[in-house]
Amino acid sequence: MRMVNFRLPYNTGRIALVLAAVFLLGFLLLPSQLQGLFQQIGSPVGWVLSWPLRAVAGVQEGTAELWDGFIMLRGVAEENQKLRRELEHLKGQNDQLREAAAATERLTALLEFKKQANISMVAAQVIGRDTGNWYQTILLNKGQSDGFKPDMGVVTPAGVVGRIVKTTSATSVVLLVTDPNNAIAGLIQRTRDEGIVEGTTQGLARLKYIPLLSNARPGDQVVTSGLVGGFPRGLAIGTITKIDKDEGALFQSAELTPDVDVGRVEEVLVIQSPNVQSEGERLDAPKVKSKS
Amino acid sequence: MKAGVWMTLIAGLVSVQAVLLPYATVWGVMPDIGLIVVCLVGLFEGELEGLLLGLALGWIMSLFSAADLATCMITKGAVGYVAGLAGRHVVYLAPAVLLMGILAISFMNGLLTAALLNLSNQQDWWWAVRTVVVPQAVIDAMVGGALYWLVWSRLNIQRWVSEYRT
Numbered sequence: 001m002r003m004v005n006f007r008l009p010y011n012t013g014r015i016a017l018v019l020a021a022v023f024l025l026g027f028l029l030l031p032s033q034l035q036g037l038f039q040q041i042g043s044p045v046g047w048v049l050s051w052p053l054r055a056v057a058g059v060q061e062g063t064a065e066l067w068d069g070f071i072m073l074r075g076v077a078e079e080n081q082k083l084r085r086e087l088e089h090l091k092g093q094n095d096q097l098r099e100a101a102a103a104t105e106r107l108t109a110l111l112e113f114k115k116q117a118n119i120s121m122v123a124a125q126v127i128g129r130d131t132g133n134w135y136q137t138i139l140l141n142k143g144q145s146d147g148f149k150p151d152m153g154v155v156t157p158a159g160v161v162g163r164i165v166k167t168t169s170a171t172s173v174v175l176l177v178t179d180p181n182n183a184i185a186g187l188i189q190r191t192r193d194e195g196i197v198e199g200t201t202q203g204l205a206r207l208k209y210i211p212l213l214s215n216a217r218p219g220d221q222v223v224t225s226g227l228v229g230g231f232p233r234g235l236a237i238g239t240i241t242k243i244d245k246d247e248g249a250l251f252q253s254a255e256l257t258p259d260v261d262v263g264r265v266e267e268v269l270v271i272q273s274p275n276v277q278s279e280g281e282r283l284d285a286p287k288v289k290s291k292s
Numbered sequence: 293m294k295a296g297v298w299m300t301l302i303a304g305l306v307s308v309q310a311v312l313l314p315y316a317t318v319w320g321v322m323p324d325i326g327l328i329v330v331c332l333v334g335l336f337e338g339e340l341e342g343l344l345l346g347l348a349l350g351w352i353m354s355l356f357s358a359a360d361l362a363t364c365m366i367t368k369g370a371v372g373y374v375a376g377l378a379g380r381h382v383v384y385l386a387p388a389v390l391l392m393g394i395l396a397i398s399f400m401n402g403l404l405t406a407a408l409l410n411l412s413n414q415q416d417w418w419w420a421v422r423t424v425v426v427p428q429a430v431i432d433a434m435v436g437g438a439l440y441w442l443v444w445s446r447l448n449i450q451r452w453v454s455e456y457r458t
Binding site: 015016017019020023024027031034035038039042045046048049052053055056057060127128129130131132133134135137139165166168171173175179180181198200201 | 304309310311312315322326338340344347351352353354356358359360361366369370373405409411412414423428
């Protein structure tokens, strides 16, 4: 135990109290206006702060690469990384091909292919994660100045990563598909049953509101339905591992393992124009190709 | 000069919190270095400095998080203010008292955050206390104690501050 004299004498207690009261009242009386104002002011501040963030992320990445590359069996690590990327790419390709095949059976494949090919995507790098413990998010090195907006979908070749919830001038916050506060419209690829994919507190995902008569089973692939949100139809979300049918419930739900390992994502693609079909387009009968 | 020091401190804290600390989790929870520093600054510098740093850090950290801006600012500001009020009445400081103080403040901050954030139905009160609030309070107390020991005892920063003021 020791004696300390913490501070110089000053009379700022009242100023602090008034300031605290003003902020509290402001947030209570004008919550959205004040938040909007701070968000606007925060945009250039975010740009300034993105530089130290990138610098620290660069140092961290460099150190990690050095560790992986030279200390821990350089050749094996490189090969492993290459194979993992290739596997993710092939998994993504496989899911897209399966979805395309299903669409062909319903005579809409050509239209689907064209629309999928028209997706405009921008690559971004992951430079950090959420500053708190309450949400599962990643931080991207691009923001408003690159055309990023809230609700845009974020993917990798393996599947869906999440959606943007907040942007500054030079950074974006992506809420991951495994966060319980995230909701994405999903579709079971084999049965065509639609539902909502939510994250779980265990870091997995759950497809909710599956009709009771659906014969969905473990192993079925779940993809984006493209009905709402920033995703086109047919992007892989996850694989069903368990079906839950509660007695007397109106719907069944399914536990999913996300196809993307969100803990290891380093680069992502942000969907800028998902080219989502309208309800009218979706229900329209397919046109027969005219003979020429 | 002082504003520059505060800005550098904020930029450093945000970078460390967003980039490095996610790799240093215990029980799936990382320490809130911002809260710890706001707590220490409030304790040693007073309620106005604690409040201002808390509001600024809460605002900046909310830009890089999915958390609500108002919640971040209110909780961090409150931590700085309460720590400042506590510091006004402290004459003797034992390390154990400091640890218990940070533990209590972090715990209260966690409860307040859980109440203010619009979390999903899965994240109920018991989940919040069990998986975030209590582990974070324990980790914050440990890191805060270590930081105090390092900065105030080993680097003798209090002497430097006194010399700078005179």
